[in-house]
Amino acid sequence: MILVVNAGSSSLKVSVYQPDLTRIADGMISNIGTDGVLALDGTKAPVTTADHADALARMLAALAEAGHSAFTAAAHRVVHGGTIVTAPSRITPDVLTDIRGCIPLAPLHNPVNLTAIEALAASHPDLPQYASFDTAFHATIPNVASRYAIPVELHSAGIRRYGFHGLSYANMVHAFGDALPDRLLALHLGNGASLCAIHKGRSVATSMGYSPLSGLTMGTRSGDIDGAAVLRIATDIGPTEADRMLNKDSGLQALAGDNNMKTLLERDDDAAKFAVDHFCYWAARHAGSAIVAMGGVDAVAFTGGIGENAAPIRDRIMEHLACFGDVPVHVVVADEEKQIARDALSLMEAGR
Known part of the structure; x- marks a missing residue:
């Protein structure tokens, strides 16, 4: 089973997929850092979480209680890969460094994405983890479309057009197929x-x-x-x-x-x-x-x-x-979580 994790600025969403990309569980914790709600497969309960690491621990416990714990891999949505990470990746120390380097581009999201990755690595050290980047699909945009007409030093500092919703568009391309x-x-x-x-x-x-x-x-x-x-x-x-x-x-x-x-x-x-x-x-x-x-x-x-x-x-x-x-x-039905799971499966099969 693949655990898909989407850590937002104040929320945490998870989905569990079988190898054929059948979704078998959905969960969410809202209002992280204060009084929120833990929802899992139609059930809801009040929950108070300290931070995203605490929220992930509580969600994993709820998933285990529901019979979902034997994960083969975890796959994360990461908002920003900048110009460095332009494709789905197995998470390694170098990839973590790259994600951390993009924090100035997504200061509300990349830090919590990292928190979820690191918390899961601490609790499940042998679990392979993968990341899909919301900006990656737009890495093919030509320079004439991505470059703002500003001084080169500002462009070199990362001020350019990146684009988002890339996972949704990648899922759309897959849905059309041939x-x-x-x-x-x-x-x-x-x-x-x-x-x-x-x-x-x-x-x-x-x-x-x-x-x-x-x-x-x-x-x-x-x-x-x-x-x-x-x-x-x-x-x-x-x-x-x-x-x-x-x-x-x-x-x-x-x-x-x-x-x-x-x-x-x-x-x-x-x-x-x-x-x-x-x-x-x-x-x-x-x-x-x-x-x-x-x-x-x-x-x-x-x-x-x-x-x-x-x-x-x-x-x-x-x-x-x-x-x-x-x-x-x-x-086309939007399904970014399935695209994240699909990316992880492709990487797992390529590295088998």
Whole structure:
């Protein structure tokens, strides 16, 4: 069995997969560091955890009680691999050093990813561990797309376009298999939203950049905003508050007071209608850019909570894109955890 671990900034999610990639368990601990909830396969219980290492220990105990303890390997989602780790990897001391070196690029996520890896290594020292990186799928983006027009010393310091949701896009490519279109416009639409131009199975452009803040209008993130406006906001309210506001209090939340697309589609007021229009308009605007990067489009695929479940959103975006002709539209179920398990299995088989 493969244990998949996804350590978030204040949560810990796990899934257990059999070798045929059948998922047999799901668990989550929320609000790490305070009073939270431990959920496992439909059951919930209050839990108070000190940190991510404590949360992982409690989750492992709960899994063992449910009969899931004989793991063959563990596989982790790591948010940022920078330009160093651009493919799934067996975790070694060198890979740990690389993940640690990317902390400045993902200060809220890479440290807790490392905590989970190191805690599991301490409790299960003989268990092989693997890592899949959310940025890795976009390592194929050409320099003309990844480079910001800034001084070389800033570029060399790591300020460039990386892109995210890579595990979701990799899972989408696998889902298409041999039927993968040459030029696929892929949209991952959820509370976090992005799109990717996938040409012959490789990312050639994406809407997110140095961070997940840029690109499409999102649930609580602003999406693209002029750098001078960011400087003005940071001057007015301070950089820490500006960061929180742009990531937590913007997007649909700012436009309509709610980041739940289902609720917005059910509302009949002007603010909700405008928020939905804004979301669809900017998704299509960025889609046009991605289509140019591919030299055309053969199909469009939607994934993520909104992409899979909100047909009116898909329809509105496609109405904006009608100028590109009539192209097939697909809906692909998002499954980043399965992609992480798939990556680990591939590495295990290659190293057998």
